[in-house]
Amino acid sequence: MSHELPKTYDPSAIEVRWAEYWVTEKLFSVQTPEPGSPESAKPIFTLLLPPPNVTGRLHMGHMLNQTEMDIITRWQRMRGFTALWLPGTDHAGIATQMMVERQLATEGKSRQGLGREAFLQRVWEWKKHYGGAIQAQMKRLGASVDWDREYFTMDENLSRAVIECFVRLHEQGLIYRGKYIVNWCPRCMTAISDLEVVHEDFAGKLYEFRYPLADDPKQFVTIATTRPETMLGDTAVAVNPKDERYKKRVGKKLRLPLMDREIPIIADDFADPQFGSGAVKVTPAHDPNDFAIGLRHNLPQINVMDDQARINENGGPYKGLDRYEAREKVLRDLEELGLLAGIKDHTLAIGKCDRCKTIVEPRLSTQWFIKIQPLADRAIEAVEKGEIKFTPENYAKTYFEWMRNIHDWCISRQLWWGHRIPAWHCQGCSHITVARTAPAACEKCGGAKVTQDNDVLDTWFSSGLLPFTVFGWPEKTRDLDVFYPTMLLITGFDILFFWVARMIMLGCHFMADHKQGSVPFKNVYIHALVRDADRQKMSKTKGNVIDPIEVTEKYGTDAVRFTLASMASPGTDIAFSESRTDGYRAFANKIWNAARFMFMNLDRVEGASLTASAKPEQHSKLENRWIYSRFHRVAGQVNQSLVDYRFDEAANTIYKFFWGEFCDWYLEIIKPALSGAPEEARDAVTLLGDLFEGSLRLLSPFMPFITEEVWHAMYEGKPPAKSIALAQYPELDQRRLNDQAEEQMLVLQDLIEKIRNMRAEMKVEPKVKTPVKIHAAAEVTKLVTENRGMVERLASVDGIEFVSQSLAQRPGARSTPKFEVALVYEQKIDVAAERERLTKDLTKLEGELANADRQLGNQQFLAKAPAPVVEGIRRRQGELHTLIEKGKAALAKLG
RNA sequence: GGGCGGUUAGCUCAGCUGGUUAGAGCGCCUGCCUUACAAGCAGGAGGUCGCAGGUUCGAGUCCUGCACUGCCCA
Numbered sequence: 001m002s003h004e005l006p007k008t009y010d011p012s013a014i015e016v017r018w019a020e021y022w023v024t025e026k027l028f029s030v031q032t033p034e035p036g037s038p039e040s041a042k043p044i045f046t047l048l049l050p051p052p053n054v055t056g057r058l059h060m061g062h063m064l065n066q067t068e069m070d071i072i073t074r075w076q077r078m079r080g081f082t083a084l085w086l087p088g089t090d091h092a093g094i095a096t097q098m099m100v101e102r103q104l105a106t107e108g109k110s111r112q113g114l115g116r117e118a119f120l121q122r123v124w125e126w127k128k129h130y131g132g133a134i135q136a137q138m139k140r141l142g143a144s145v146d147w148d149r150e151y152f153t154m155d156e157n158l159s160r161a162v163i164e165c166f167v168r169l170h171e172q173g174l175i176y177r178g179k180y181i182v183n184w185c186p187r188c189m190t191a192i193s194d195l196e197v198v199h200e201d202f203a204g205k206l207y208e209f210r211y212p213l214a215d216d217p218k219q220f221v222t223i224a225t226t227r228p229e230t231m232l233g234d235t236a237v238a239v240n241p242k243d244e245r246y247k248k249r250v251g252k253k254l255r256l257p258l259m260d261r262e263i264p265i266i267a268d269d270f271a272d273p274q275f276g277s278g279a280v281k282v283t284p285a286h287d288p289n290d291f292a293i294g295l296r297h298n299l300p301q302i303n304v305m306d307d308q309a310r311i312n313e314n315g316g317p318y319k320g321l322d323r324y325e326a327r328e329k330v331l332r333d334l335e336e337l338g339l340l341a342g343i344k345d346h347t348l349a350i351g352k353c354d355r356c357k358t359i360v361e362p363r364l365s366t367q368w369f370i371k372i373q374p375l376a377d378r379a380i381e382a383v384e385k386g387e388i389k390f391t392p393e394n395y396a397k398t399y400f401e402w403m404r405n406i407h408d409w410c411i412s413r414q415l416w417w418g419h420r421i422p423a424w425h426c427q428g429c430s431h432i433t434v435a436r437t438a439p440a441a442c443e444k445c446g447g448a449k450v451t452q453d454n455d456v457l458d459t460w461f462s463s464g465l466l467p468f469t470v471f472g473w474p475e476k477t478r479d480l481d482v483f484y485p486t487m488l489l490i491t492g493f494d495i496l497f498f499w500v501a502r503m504i505m506l507g508c509h510f511m512a513d514h515k516q517g518s519v520p521f522k523n524v525y526i527h528a529l530v531r532d533a534d535r536q537k538m539s540k541t542k543g544n545v546i547d548p549i550e551v552t553e554k555y556g557t558d559a560v561r562f563t564l565a566s567m568a569s570p571g572t573d574i575a576f577s578e579s580r581t582d583g584y585r586a587f588a589n590k591i592w593n594a595a596r597f598m599f600m601n602l603d604r605v606e607g608a609s610l611t612a613s614a615k616p617e618q619h620s621k622l623e624n625r626w627i628y629s630r631f632h633r634v635a636g637q638v639n640q641s642l643v644d645y646r647f648d649e650a651a652n653t654i655y656k657f658f659w660g661e662f663c664d665w666y667l668e669i670i671k672p673a674l675s676g677a678p679e680e681a682r683d684a685v686t687l688l689g690d691l692f693e694g695s696l697r698l699l700s701p702f703m704p705f706i707t708e709e710v711w712h713a714m715y716e717g718k719p720p721a722k723s724i725a726l727a728q729y730p731e732l733d734q735r736r737l738n739d740q741a742e743e744q745m746l747v748l749q750d751l752i753e754k755i756r757n758m759r760a761e762m763k764v765e766p767k768v769k770t771p772v773k774i775h776a777a778a779e780v781t782k783l784v785t786e787n788r789g790m791v792e793r794l795a796s797v798d799g800i801e802f803v804s805q806s807l808a809q810r811p812g813a814r815s816t817p818k819f820e821v822a823l824v825y826e827q828k829i830d831v832a833a834e835r836e837r838l839t840k841d842l843t844k845l846e847g848e849l850a851n852a853d854r855q856l857g858n859q860q861f862l863a864k865a866p867a868p869v870v871e872g873i874r875r876r877q878g879e880l881h882t883l884i885e886k887g888k889a890a891l892a893k894l895g
Numbered sequence: 896g897g898g899c900g901g902u903u904a905g906c907u908c909a910g911c912u913g914g915u916u917a918g919a920g921c922g923c924c925u926g927c928c929u930u931a932c933a934a935g936c937a938g939g940a941g942g943u944c945g946c947a948g949g950u951u952c953g954a955g956u957c958c959u960g961c962a963c964u965g966c967c968c969a
Contacts, residue, residue: 007931007932008934009932009934199968199969349969394900397899398898398899398967398968401897401967401968402967405968405969493967494967497967529966566908566919566920567907567908569908569909572900572901572908573965573966575906575907575908576907577906577907577921579906579907579920579921579922580908580920582921582934583920583921583934584920585934586932586934586935587934589932589934589935590934590935592931592932593931593932593934593935594931594932595931596931596932597931597932599931600930601931644911646911648908648909649911652919652920655919655920656919663931663932664936667931753937753938756937756938757937757938757939759937759938760925760926760937760938760939761938763925763926766927766929767929796929844916845916848915851915852915855953858952858953859952860951860952860953861952861953862952863952864951864953865914865952865953866914868914869915872914872915873914873915875915876915876916877915
């Protein structure tokens, strides 16, 4: 039989097969719909994969991100959208260059030794060999992306678009070149942006120096610094203009020790009279604040370090020393001169390079910048006006906070791997020609000797353009018309500024006249961080990194995906625990076995078919009306949860339905029908198949592998579509909702559970069936009578007797507002335990009644609370009275 | 220093615009190999919702303060 499943659920056996199938069959490739074609009538859903670094390996953060994206994309696709999820890879300037340099180092080679051309060749080779790791992992995890459209940020067309953007921004006066203090990484030997600097508290020292007055070396001004070596580049000492202590000294000169240079005492508000001596040394070439002071006072800028943070020729005798060697020597020398006034412990924040953790040196250098304010203004507006929505909403605040305090963006990097800046320097007149292609001559003097700028662009510049460059911009393509703006961006908050904000700025700028709006995406869903089970951040040094592929191989991709989805509630980090994943593997196993049960019955029942249509009379059975009602209600809830990006709610809703209702109740209820008369059995199989198939579709975006496997098995190799992923997503059908059936089932479930509970309490042997007595209103008696078989089977009951007198006082009996039930069983009950149970119940009920009485006795409550609430409490009050009465009587009877 | 979150069962987390008995998974206890599933089934124990005030007929939910804790930015 082709629909037979192996006895044990082995995820690895089925997952690899389907992962390959989805890729080779190109199931998720999207053709750009032609105008006027039927396809063009479908709504469009576009989603851009945040491109992982080409050097990257998949980590749990990626897996969470991709799981969420895949769930949404599969769901939208099944709902009838043209769903395009576009994958790509980022060239990752610094990271990749470092990687290849490290590789070269093991061969005793260096980037400089190789030269630019040969080095880039090497990087491309490296990319060819090692660059596809993440894509391979994504394919294994079944990400439903369109692999035919995969891009790399250094692809020729994308590179052309990057150059085009740079040139246009330059033409518009939004890119300039200037000398500024930048964060300089002496190891990477490049400038890095503010965002690439991570600050850390560091237990350092605060050193106090005495600078002698030029005209009176016996008198001093004391200054404090945490970086003594920068004094070599001091060009002033600043004091606050309001500081009385220094008023008469402003304008005088100091003699800078060691360098033997005269520097002025200047007045500037930056100097804080409360801090240290109130006087502060000014080093315009090595500190951003000092740089600003220097500009205000027209001070010289003396750069005393080279690109590896060694003292350069401006540092006189210290030339050639590393910055920290220089620090020691400066301190020794000053001490010898008696000018070292003190050393204190001082905690300071130091900046480290995000990539290599080297301490960053603020350093004056010439870089390219983007004038950000005009772009930021529009980007702020786009979010304010609701053109872009953040989920969770409060990330908009964080976004505004940053955007309103934004600084110009340093976009040049002193690297070789990346998009080289399209600017050519004239050897003759030093003019810089910015152009799309290499100019034959300088645009100013006509000189033929022009050389291209050595720098490349910040990686985030090119990735910030992706939402439109991936669709062929600057050409006016149909893709751009159809797919821009993207519908959604799903990413982590860690790249909110790096990437999200930049895409908004650049998208709004370059797509200003797009007919569907300029913003690059309409919604941003920010997800949490994945931590380990102890809420620790995963890091290599801690050794607590969970490899998604490893955990996937252990539990199955479906289980890992479901874990991540079910824990992805907005605003909280995910503490990933394997015990939870283990639980969801059990869920997958449950699905598997339920499927086996279905197939087993299909084979056993003659003439049964899973795909026939059900006879209407089947719906006369309560359990069928009930389960269809539940299914549709659940489908409605799941769809709504996904609209709200509540992956956790959606996952938990399906889980509870499938396990808690479909398997635990429905399958158990229909077992007799399945082995009943042929007609009845055939109908039962048909309904079972129908519900199962619907449940699989409902589950498919969350657990694509197991649902695909079972779904194909159901159709015995002749499925209505190539994949369940192309089938339709279940929607709520109002006509299937049946409140009465749901209420009635709740009564029966409650009855069955009460009987089971009594049996457990009286320690009835599991195999022994017992008669029960039930006292209930006519309506409930009728309900139980009609479903007598269900109750008897599921509660191990042997005969139900309906009695007219109350059973409440029978030892061990259970009373509810709907019925009283007692077990007919010759066994002494444990009086003490029974008393305890009754007392406990009573206490709870009395507490609740007191509460209800208090509320109903309160005129304000009656006047102000909505009628349904009052009614509900009133009804409950009645029930409580009865239940308490019965409880008390039972207790009294116990003696 | 500025900003944003979190504190609910032993653990990890839900709890939507305030409304009748605060839920789930894992773990724990008891009993079951009931022919789909022991990766299972059935039953059960376990919570003064961080603390103190306030608003309200009514607060886990809203407000204020405090404590602890995490993150982002400088």
